[in-house]
Amino acid sequence: MNRTLKLVSAFGAGLLTVAGMAQTTTPTTQPAASAVVAPHAEPAKIALIEYEQVAAATNEGQRALQEIQAKYAPKKAQIETESTEVDSLKKQMQSAPATEADEARAAKLRTIDTKEKQLQRDVQDAQQAYNADLQDALGKVAQKLGPTVVKYVQSNGYTMLLDLSGQQAQGGVSVMWAAPGTDISQAIIEAYNASSGVAAPAPSAPTPTARPRSATPRPSTTKK
Template sequence: MNRTLTLLSALGAGLMTAAGTAQTATPPAAPAAQQAPVAPQAVPAKIALISFEQAVFATNEGQRAVEDVKKKYEPKKAQIDALAQEVDTLKKQNAAAPATTTDEQRAAQLRAIDSKEKVLNRDAEDASQAYQADLQEAYGKVAQKVNVTMRTYVAQGGFTLLLDVSGQQSPVMWATPNTDVTQAVIDAYNTSSGVAAPPPAAPSAARPRATTPRPPTTTPRQ
């Protein structure tokens, strides 16, 4: 304990000595001359609108990212659909059971239905959460790159203000059509990314249904 205090005292004395030496060797700097504040200047307004979320998903790379996530979960979706069909069949069988079915048999059928339905709900919820997490991760990766193209486009176009109208609560009530640069940014990003357009989608009847959740509404900032 005493040794520790001795070391701390010696260290403190050394720091004070060094500080004193530095103050003696280095004269105080002269105060910097204050600069007059720069008055803000009004510039002609040139406003543009963009639906950033839609732009990200509408790019060739965004469409490909969504399809990759959907394909990843197609086996799980088929499994959940099969279990849902099994539960539905059991319910119909229970409802159509003959009058000779005993109460014990009906109770056993209901327990089996309840058990499978719980598994179905749990699997569906887990798969939905995992799907949304993967989709938002894919969205974020593309959004960061589209954000760079968007900023470059509006800077080169001389715009002074860019408003994102993706959200449902957008304050923009009306604007002339030529102020919307969404498609222009999509085209610019597709050109710069070099990602080819995805092939036409197959008819919906031949594809498993999947709901695409909305991505985060915050536009990435750099």
């Protein structure tokens, strides 16, 4: 999936558009002569956006995050209980007397190993399920965000829009410097919140650190 949003496909090959090309004319009533029109470079106006972060930062995105957190709260509590149990068993092993029978010690080790593997499976399954739900929820917001983005860049005369989400991890465009006002992320968040009519959700617990990347659907941004 192309992570770089381009407003106008004609600008996809570079930052400048050529408005005029070299032309040669030959008058019919005068000796042959050529008139060369120098190429004219029209500066592009480029905007930057962190699309995934924008989708997550909208009121609708924040509400989706809270709903998913609430959905996985019981699983989170279960995993914390399992983790506490494994830690407790390990501490018991460490404090066991040196005279403890080998069979008893081996049985405890097997129990710890079994519970630890189950904990790892539960964590992995929960993380995968959480990421899938989060990706789906934010993907829906991202799709609805598209028209707002297109309207904003067209209204403000931008000729190209670059998505910086995960640019380093994906080996995409690396922006070393940008003039103030080039990043339109916050402006898009505010514009979308105003048009969606979704109120800001009440504050909740911090969002889990792990979250999906590189899979947010992108809307069509073909300029009409």
